[in-house]
Amino acid sequence: MQVNCLDYQIHIGTKVDIDLSSYGTKFLVLMDTNTERLFGDYFPDYPRIVVEAGEASKSMETYDHVLTEALKHGLDRQSCIVALGGGVVGDLAGFVAGTYMRGIKFIQVPTTLLAQVDSSVGGKTGINLGNTKNIVGVFHQPAAVYCDTSFLAHLPEKEIRSGLGEVIKYGCIKDPELFSYLEEHIEQIVALNPEHMQHIVQRSCEIKAAVVQQDEKESDYRRILNFGHTIGHAVEVHSTLTHGESIALGMVLEAQLSHTLGVCDEETVDRITKLLQAYGFTTQLPDIPKEQLLEKIKTDKKTIAGKTHYVLLEAIGNVRIQPVTEAQLNEVLCNLP
Ligand SMILES: NC(=O)c1ccc[n+]([C@@H]2O[C@H](COP(=O)([O-])OP(=O)(O)OC[C@H]3O[C@@H](n4cnc5c(N)ncnc54)[C@H](O)[C@@H]3O)[C@@H](O)[C@H]2O)c1
Ligand SMILES: [Zn+2]
CATH class of the missing domain: 3.40.50.1970 (Rossmann fold)
Structure with a gap:
Protein backbone atom coordinates (compact mmCIF):
# COMPACT_ATOMS: atom_id res chain seq x y z
CA MET A 1 0.00 0.00 0.00
CA LEU A 155 13.33 -4.87 17.47
CA PRO A 156 13.56 -5.08 21.27
CA GLU A 157 10.21 -4.67 23.05
CA LYS A 158 11.26 -1.32 24.50
CA GLU A 159 11.85 0.07 21.00
CA ILE A 160 8.49 -1.23 19.77
CA ARG A 161 6.86 0.49 22.72
CA SER A 162 8.69 3.70 21.92
CA GLY A 163 7.10 3.73 18.44
CA LEU A 164 3.70 2.79 19.83
CA GLY A 165 3.77 5.94 21.96
CA GLU A 166 3.72 8.00 18.75
CA VAL A 167 1.00 5.81 17.20
CA ILE A 168 -1.21 6.37 20.26
CA LYS A 169 -0.45 10.09 19.93
CA TYR A 170 -1.84 10.10 16.37
CA GLY A 171 -5.04 8.52 17.67
CA CYS A 172 -5.29 11.19 20.38
CA ILE A 173 -4.73 14.18 18.11
CA LYS A 174 -6.56 13.14 14.95
CA ASP A 175 -8.20 9.76 14.81
CA PRO A 176 -10.72 8.26 17.27
CA GLU A 177 -10.97 5.16 15.04
CA LEU A 178 -7.25 4.49 15.25
CA PHE A 179 -7.51 4.96 19.02
CA SER A 180 -10.32 2.37 19.24
CA TYR A 181 -8.39 0.03 16.94
CA LEU A 182 -5.44 0.24 19.33
CA GLU A 183 -7.78 -0.54 22.24
CA GLU A 184 -9.33 -3.51 20.46
CA HIS A 185 -6.24 -5.21 19.02
CA ILE A 186 -3.69 -5.08 21.80
CA GLU A 187 -2.80 -8.77 21.58
CA GLN A 188 -2.22 -8.75 17.83
CA ILE A 189 -0.23 -5.53 17.91
CA VAL A 190 2.00 -6.68 20.75
CA ALA A 191 2.59 -9.90 18.76
CA LEU A 192 3.52 -7.74 15.72
CA ASN A 193 0.88 -9.34 13.52
CA PRO A 194 1.80 -8.11 9.99
CA GLU A 195 -1.71 -7.06 9.02
CA HIS A 196 -2.18 -5.04 12.20
CA MET A 197 1.28 -3.49 12.04
CA GLN A 198 0.73 -2.39 8.47
CA HIS A 199 -2.59 -0.86 9.43
CA ILE A 200 -1.16 1.22 12.27
CA VAL A 201 1.91 2.26 10.25
CA GLN A 202 -0.34 3.27 7.35
CA ARG A 203 -2.76 5.31 9.50
CA SER A 204 0.13 7.00 11.32
CA CYS A 205 1.83 7.92 8.04
CA GLU A 206 -1.45 9.20 6.60
CA ILE A 207 -2.02 11.43 9.61
CA LYS A 208 1.54 12.73 9.74
CA ALA A 209 1.52 13.30 5.95
CA ALA A 210 -1.77 15.21 6.15
CA VAL A 211 -0.42 17.48 8.89
CA VAL A 212 2.90 18.02 7.11
CA GLN A 213 1.11 18.85 3.85
CA GLN A 214 -0.79 21.63 5.57
CA ASP A 215 2.27 23.01 7.32
CA GLU A 216 5.55 21.73 5.91
CA LYS A 217 7.88 23.95 7.95
CA GLU A 218 6.14 23.97 11.32
CA SER A 219 4.80 27.49 11.38
CA ASP A 220 1.77 26.58 13.42
CA TYR A 221 -0.52 23.67 12.55
CA ARG A 222 2.29 21.10 12.57
CA ARG A 223 2.67 21.78 16.27
CA ILE A 224 -0.29 19.49 17.00
CA LEU A 225 2.23 16.66 16.48
CA ASN A 226 3.82 17.86 19.71
CA PHE A 227 1.01 16.57 21.93
CA GLY A 228 2.71 14.96 24.94
CA HIS A 229 6.07 16.35 23.87
CA THR A 230 6.35 19.53 25.94
CA ILE A 231 6.28 17.69 29.26
CA GLY A 232 7.57 14.51 27.58
CA HIS A 233 10.84 16.08 26.49
CA ALA A 234 11.51 17.33 30.01
CA VAL A 235 10.89 13.80 31.32
CA GLU A 236 13.15 12.34 28.63
CA VAL A 237 16.13 14.48 29.63
CA HIS A 238 15.75 13.69 33.32
CA SER A 239 15.08 9.93 33.11
CA THR A 240 16.21 6.75 31.40
CA LEU A 241 12.91 6.36 29.57
CA THR A 242 12.95 6.18 25.75
CA HIS A 243 11.46 9.00 23.69
CA GLY A 244 8.15 7.15 23.22
CA GLU A 245 7.93 6.17 26.88
CA SER A 246 8.59 9.79 27.90
CA ILE A 247 5.98 11.25 25.58
CA ALA A 248 3.49 8.62 26.79
CA LEU A 249 3.90 10.05 30.25
CA GLY A 250 3.78 13.53 28.72
CA MET A 251 0.44 12.66 27.08
CA VAL A 252 -1.04 11.54 30.40
CA LEU A 253 0.13 14.74 32.11
CA GLU A 254 -0.93 17.01 29.25
CA ALA A 255 -4.33 15.28 29.18
CA GLN A 256 -4.59 15.92 32.93
CA LEU A 257 -3.63 19.53 32.30
CA SER A 258 -6.36 19.75 29.64
CA HIS A 259 -8.86 18.37 32.14
CA THR A 260 -7.74 20.76 34.90
CA LEU A 261 -8.26 23.67 32.50
CA GLY A 262 -11.72 22.40 31.67
CA VAL A 263 -10.82 21.50 28.08
CA CYS A 264 -11.59 17.76 28.29
CA ASP A 265 -13.49 15.42 30.60
CA GLU A 266 -12.03 12.96 33.05
CA GLU A 267 -13.08 9.90 31.02
CA THR A 268 -10.79 11.02 28.19
CA VAL A 269 -7.82 11.16 30.57
CA ASP A 270 -8.75 7.69 31.91
CA ARG A 271 -9.03 6.19 28.44
CA ILE A 272 -5.57 7.39 27.44
CA THR A 273 -4.04 6.27 30.72
CA LYS A 274 -5.60 2.79 30.42
CA LEU A 275 -4.52 2.33 26.82
CA LEU A 276 -0.94 3.29 27.60
CA GLN A 277 -0.89 0.95 30.60
CA ALA A 278 -2.25 -1.89 28.45
CA TYR A 279 0.78 -1.50 26.17
CA GLY A 280 3.13 -1.59 29.14
CA PHE A 281 3.88 2.12 29.50
CA THR A 282 4.71 3.68 32.84
CA THR A 283 2.12 6.32 33.63
CA GLN A 284 3.63 7.34 36.96
CA LEU A 285 6.19 10.11 36.96
CA PRO A 286 9.65 8.75 37.88
CA ASP A 287 11.42 10.39 40.78
CA ILE A 288 12.28 13.71 39.13
CA PRO A 289 12.18 16.92 41.21
CA LYS A 290 9.24 19.03 39.97
CA GLU A 291 11.44 22.16 39.80
CA GLN A 292 13.77 20.43 37.34
CA LEU A 293 10.86 19.47 35.13
CA LEU A 294 9.40 22.98 35.24
CA GLU A 295 12.77 24.54 34.49
CA LYS A 296 13.28 22.32 31.45
CA ILE A 297 9.77 23.01 30.18
CA LYS A 298 10.38 26.75 30.51
CA THR A 299 13.59 26.64 28.49
CA ASP A 300 11.92 24.48 25.86
CA LYS A 301 12.09 26.06 22.42
CA LYS A 302 8.29 26.07 22.17
CA THR A 303 8.05 28.87 24.72
CA ILE A 304 6.81 32.06 23.05
CA ALA A 305 6.97 35.39 24.92
CA GLY A 306 7.23 33.72 28.33
CA LYS A 307 4.20 31.50 27.80
CA THR A 308 4.48 27.85 26.92
CA HIS A 309 2.04 26.81 24.24
CA TYR A 310 0.52 23.41 24.83
CA VAL A 311 -1.35 21.08 22.60
CA LEU A 312 -4.42 20.51 24.73
CA LEU A 313 -6.81 17.65 24.26
CA GLU A 314 -10.49 18.43 23.77
CA ALA A 315 -11.53 14.81 23.15
CA ILE A 316 -9.94 11.70 21.63
CA GLY A 317 -9.09 12.83 18.09
CA ASN A 318 -9.31 16.57 18.77
CA VAL A 319 -6.75 19.03 20.03
CA ARG A 320 -6.20 22.78 20.27
CA ILE A 321 -3.11 24.92 20.90
CA GLN A 322 -3.31 27.22 23.87
CA PRO A 323 -0.85 29.06 26.13
CA VAL A 324 -0.61 27.71 29.67
CA THR A 325 0.81 29.67 32.59
CA GLU A 326 3.40 28.32 34.98
CA ALA A 327 0.88 28.44 37.83
CA GLN A 328 -1.56 26.24 35.90
CA LEU A 329 1.15 23.73 35.10
CA ASN A 330 2.33 23.78 38.70
CA GLU A 331 -1.14 22.95 39.87
CA VAL A 332 -1.23 19.80 37.75
CA LEU A 333 2.26 18.64 38.66
CA CYS A 334 1.67 19.25 42.36
CA ASN A 335 -1.64 17.39 42.42
CA LEU A 336 -0.29 14.22 40.89
CA PRO A 337 -1.27 11.04 42.71
N1 LIG B 1 13.07 13.78 12.07
C1 LIG B 1 11.99 13.67 12.81
O1 LIG B 1 10.92 14.18 12.49
C2 LIG B 1 12.10 12.86 14.06
C3 LIG B 1 10.92 12.50 14.75
C4 LIG B 1 11.05 11.70 15.88
C5 LIG B 1 12.30 11.29 16.31
N2 LIG B 1 13.41 11.67 15.63
C6 LIG B 1 14.76 11.22 16.04
O2 LIG B 1 14.81 9.81 15.89
C7 LIG B 1 15.77 9.28 16.81
C8 LIG B 1 15.19 8.08 17.50
O3 LIG B 1 14.86 7.12 16.53
P1 LIG B 1 14.80 5.57 16.90
O4 LIG B 1 13.95 5.38 18.09
O5 LIG B 1 14.48 4.86 15.65
O6 LIG B 1 16.29 5.30 17.40
P2 LIG B 1 17.58 4.57 16.77
O7 LIG B 1 17.78 4.94 15.36
O8 LIG B 1 18.69 4.84 17.72
O9 LIG B 1 17.17 3.03 16.85
C9 LIG B 1 17.00 2.41 18.11
C10 LIG B 1 17.89 1.18 18.24
O10 LIG B 1 17.35 0.13 17.44
C11 LIG B 1 18.36 -0.40 16.58
N3 LIG B 1 17.63 -0.92 15.41
C12 LIG B 1 17.19 -0.24 14.33
N4 LIG B 1 16.41 -1.02 13.59
C13 LIG B 1 16.37 -2.23 14.19
C14 LIG B 1 15.69 -3.45 13.91
N5 LIG B 1 14.87 -3.56 12.87
N6 LIG B 1 15.87 -4.48 14.75
C15 LIG B 1 16.67 -4.36 15.86
N7 LIG B 1 17.30 -3.24 16.19
C16 LIG B 1 17.15 -2.17 15.36
C17 LIG B 1 19.29 0.74 16.35
O11 LIG B 1 20.56 0.29 15.94
C18 LIG B 1 19.31 1.39 17.74
O12 LIG B 1 20.18 0.68 18.57
C19 LIG B 1 16.15 10.41 17.74
O13 LIG B 1 17.41 10.90 17.40
C20 LIG B 1 15.08 11.47 17.48
O14 LIG B 1 15.54 12.77 17.68
C21 LIG B 1 13.32 12.44 14.50
ZN1 LIG C 1 8.04 12.19 19.30
Missing part, protein backbone atom coordinates in the same frame (compact mmCIF):
# COMPACT_ATOMS: atom_id res chain seq x y z
CA GLN A 2 1.02 3.59 -0.53
CA VAL A 3 0.52 6.90 1.21
CA ASN A 4 1.24 10.22 -0.51
CA CYS A 5 3.12 12.95 1.31
CA LEU A 6 3.85 16.23 -0.50
CA ASP A 7 5.40 15.02 -3.78
CA TYR A 8 6.68 11.63 -2.64
CA GLN A 9 5.27 8.26 -1.74
CA ILE A 10 5.50 6.19 1.40
CA HIS A 11 5.40 2.49 0.50
CA ILE A 12 4.22 0.17 3.27
CA GLY A 13 4.27 -3.63 3.34
CA THR A 14 6.36 -6.67 4.04
CA LYS A 15 9.22 -7.41 1.68
CA VAL A 16 8.57 -4.10 -0.09
CA ASP A 17 10.12 -4.16 -3.53
CA ILE A 18 12.67 -1.38 -3.73
CA ASP A 19 14.10 -0.45 -7.10
CA LEU A 20 16.58 2.32 -6.47
CA SER A 21 17.58 2.88 -10.09
CA SER A 22 14.95 5.55 -10.79
CA TYR A 23 16.27 7.77 -7.99
CA GLY A 24 19.79 8.45 -9.19
CA THR A 25 22.94 7.24 -10.84
CA LYS A 26 25.09 6.62 -7.77
CA PHE A 27 24.06 5.48 -4.28
CA LEU A 28 25.48 5.33 -0.81
CA VAL A 29 23.65 3.38 1.90
CA LEU A 30 24.00 4.66 5.45
CA MET A 31 23.36 2.18 8.25
CA ASP A 32 24.35 1.70 11.88
CA THR A 33 26.21 -1.24 13.41
CA ASN A 34 22.92 -2.99 14.29
CA THR A 35 21.17 -2.50 10.98
CA GLU A 36 24.35 -3.58 9.19
CA ARG A 37 24.43 -6.80 11.22
CA LEU A 38 20.73 -7.50 10.63
CA PHE A 39 20.00 -6.11 7.18
CA GLY A 40 23.42 -5.28 5.72
CA ASP A 41 22.67 -7.24 2.57
CA TYR A 42 19.38 -5.53 1.83
CA PHE A 43 21.06 -3.45 -0.90
CA PRO A 44 23.87 -5.79 -2.00
CA ASP A 45 24.86 -3.76 -5.05
CA TYR A 46 25.67 -0.45 -3.38
CA PRO A 47 28.50 0.85 -1.20
CA ARG A 48 27.72 1.40 2.47
CA ILE A 49 28.82 3.56 5.37
CA VAL A 50 28.34 2.19 8.85
CA VAL A 51 28.08 4.45 11.91
CA GLU A 52 27.92 3.39 15.58
CA ALA A 53 24.40 2.54 16.72
CA GLY A 54 22.96 5.11 19.12
CA GLU A 55 22.08 8.77 19.54
CA ALA A 56 25.77 9.73 19.83
CA SER A 57 26.07 9.30 16.05
CA LYS A 58 23.91 12.39 15.50
CA SER A 59 27.04 14.47 16.02
CA MET A 60 29.23 16.94 14.13
CA GLU A 61 32.03 14.35 14.02
CA THR A 62 29.86 11.67 12.40
CA TYR A 63 28.28 14.24 10.06
CA ASP A 64 31.80 15.26 8.97
CA HIS A 65 32.77 11.60 8.53
CA VAL A 66 29.75 10.78 6.36
CA LEU A 67 30.23 13.90 4.21
CA THR A 68 33.88 12.99 3.73
CA GLU A 69 32.90 9.45 2.68
CA ALA A 70 30.30 10.85 0.28
CA LEU A 71 33.00 12.94 -1.37
CA LYS A 72 35.44 10.00 -1.46
CA HIS A 73 32.79 7.85 -3.16
CA GLY A 74 32.38 10.56 -5.78
CA LEU A 75 28.75 11.39 -5.03
CA ASP A 76 27.48 14.21 -7.23
CA ARG A 77 24.21 16.08 -7.71
CA GLN A 78 22.66 13.06 -9.46
CA SER A 79 23.49 10.76 -6.53
CA CYS A 80 21.23 9.53 -3.78
CA ILE A 81 21.76 8.61 -0.14
CA VAL A 82 19.76 5.76 1.36
CA ALA A 83 19.05 5.64 5.10
CA LEU A 84 18.68 2.07 6.35
CA GLY A 85 18.00 2.31 10.06
CA GLY A 86 16.07 4.04 12.80
CA GLY A 87 15.59 7.74 13.44
CA VAL A 88 19.27 8.30 14.16
CA VAL A 89 20.40 7.05 10.75
CA GLY A 90 17.45 8.77 9.05
CA ASP A 91 18.07 12.17 10.66
CA LEU A 92 21.81 12.00 9.94
CA ALA A 93 21.45 10.73 6.36
CA GLY A 94 18.80 13.37 5.67
CA PHE A 95 21.01 16.14 7.01
CA VAL A 96 23.96 14.97 4.93
CA ALA A 97 21.74 14.71 1.83
CA GLY A 98 20.19 18.11 2.55
CA THR A 99 23.53 19.88 2.76
CA TYR A 100 26.00 17.95 0.55
CA MET A 101 26.37 19.97 -2.67
CA ARG A 102 23.44 22.13 -1.44
CA GLY A 103 21.14 19.15 -1.37
CA ILE A 104 20.93 15.79 -3.11
CA LYS A 105 18.23 13.12 -3.06
CA PHE A 106 17.74 10.69 -0.24
CA ILE A 107 15.51 7.72 0.47
CA GLN A 108 14.29 6.61 3.85
CA VAL A 109 14.16 2.89 4.60
CA PRO A 110 13.14 3.07 8.27
CA THR A 111 13.76 -0.04 10.35
CA THR A 112 12.31 0.96 13.75
CA LEU A 113 8.62 1.48 14.45
CA LEU A 114 9.36 5.04 15.59
CA ALA A 115 11.11 5.79 12.32
CA GLN A 116 8.33 4.17 10.24
CA VAL A 117 5.53 6.13 11.90
CA ASP A 118 7.32 9.37 12.63
CA SER A 119 10.89 10.38 11.84
CA SER A 120 11.11 9.13 8.23
CA VAL A 121 8.10 11.20 7.18
CA GLY A 122 7.99 14.98 7.04
CA GLY A 123 11.49 16.07 6.11
CA LYS A 124 12.92 17.20 9.43
CA THR A 125 16.58 16.23 9.48
CA GLY A 126 19.42 17.13 11.78
CA ILE A 127 21.98 16.38 14.43
CA ASN A 128 22.69 17.29 18.07
CA LEU A 129 25.19 19.77 19.43
CA GLY A 130 26.54 18.48 22.74
CA ASN A 131 23.50 17.77 24.86
CA THR A 132 21.18 19.94 22.81
CA LYS A 133 19.08 17.69 20.61
CA ASN A 134 18.23 18.40 16.97
CA ILE A 135 19.55 21.96 17.18
CA VAL A 136 21.31 21.88 13.80
CA GLY A 137 19.38 20.74 10.77
CA VAL A 138 17.44 21.46 7.62
CA PHE A 139 14.04 20.63 6.22
CA HIS A 140 14.80 18.20 3.41
CA GLN A 141 12.09 15.87 2.13
CA PRO A 142 13.01 12.33 1.08
CA ALA A 143 12.42 11.22 -2.51
CA ALA A 144 10.57 8.17 -1.16
CA VAL A 145 10.01 6.21 2.04
CA TYR A 146 9.91 2.41 2.18
CA CYS A 147 8.42 0.94 5.38
CA ASP A 148 8.99 -2.79 5.50
CA THR A 149 7.23 -3.97 8.66
CA SER A 150 9.12 -7.27 8.63
CA PHE A 151 12.16 -5.35 9.94
CA LEU A 152 10.29 -4.88 13.20
CA ALA A 153 10.55 -8.56 14.15
CA HIS A 154 14.12 -7.92 15.35
